């Protein structure tokens with residue numbers, strides 16, 4: 001399904017209710033499988049969370065998580081601890097290109113039996129669950145924080161807990177802190193000092209209901225829409241907190257530079273308003289802590305004519321698609337000049353006098369964030385988004401929420 005957008009397609013000035021954070025939800029689903037005393041509210045309705053929920057609740061020999069990176073990584077660790085169970089864990093063809101050897105190597109040191117069924121280092125995996133014996137490992141931290149979160153999530157159920165040493169540069173650090181914070185919320189003790197993380201064992205927790213905050217990554221596309229709107233345009237989004245655990249809460253400060261003001265209202269509601277048109281001519285941002293908003297920011301800067309140098313993007317090459325290449329290809333269709341390396345993107349200043357081409361077909365590369373990040377450009381010129389249904393990976397109601 002392709003979607004055509006034009007300047008009158010959009011619905012600003014509304015109050016939005018987003019579904020729960022997919023990162024928090026997938027952590028909580030796993031923790032609930034380990035500690036059934038826990039209840040969860042405001043769970044994500046994303047495909048990735050449905051895949052996680054299904055994998056944990058239906059007893060199947062072959063588990064297919066499709067495109068869900070967190071589900072793939074978290075379930076690898078989970079099934080490794082399920083004694084007397086053998087599971088083949090697989091995913092989409094793209095998932096079979098996303099590396100997992102760092103996590104598998106760590107689990108093997110802890111005592112797991114895991115085999116690669118196809119290409120060494122990549123899913124699908126055959127996992128024979130075992131009682132894991134060791135409790136101390138070192139793990140490279142630069143490739144994906146999801147490997148670390150996966151180990152931390154199963155750690156309280158290991159006999160002696162887990163002591164983890166993070167080696168090298170730490171990527172997507174707020175996601176590791178989110179995992180530890182959620183463990184703490186359910187009553188598991190942890191410490192994180194320097195590059196050493198310790199999770200203490202816990203065999204039962206007190207019954208507790210955890211309410212998942214709504215998804216800041218989903219909110220980021222509305223920050224972009226407001227940045228492109230006339231001064232005074234505003235919208236409200238419910239169930240978002242200032243003291244969020246989510247990396248992409250960073251949009252609040254980043255979008256101030258694009259004239260978008262955020263007010264935190266009582267009842268965990270935010271109001272975002274286009275307050276001014278005072279734009280920087282260029283900005284530099286290191287997104288190593290919040291890689292999922294790279295596409296939102298790159299397209300926002302293009303739309304506003306701001307030159308931008310984005311760094312810390314080395315993880316983008318192994319996400320749903322190679323997001324650096326995808327961004328360059330699609331922005332260039334609109335006349336942008338984009339230079340990429342393995343970990344950065346430089347977008348040259350655009351002359352706002354040059355009119356944007358009409359009816360560009362934006363490819364989405366099976367990547368939800370390509371569709372959602374390019375959509376607001378339709379406020380400036382008619383565009384068409386290819387395979388628009390990809391948004392369901394994280395935000396099934398995106399089109400319903402953003403368009404009339």
Ligand SMILES: O=C(O)C1=C[C@@H](OP(=O)(O)O)[C@@H](O)[C@H](O)C1
Pocket residue numbers: 022023024070143144145146149171172175291292315
């Ligand atoms: O733990 C998580 O929930 C996530 C961690 C990040 O991945 P990396 O650590 O691989 O960058 C992020 O990009 C992903 O969307 C969700």
Ligand SMILES: C=C(OP(=O)(O)O)C(=O)O
Pocket residue numbers: 067068069070071292319320369394
């Ligand atoms: C990278 C993402 O997800 P995952 O790695 O969990 O597939 C994302 O949602 O942008």
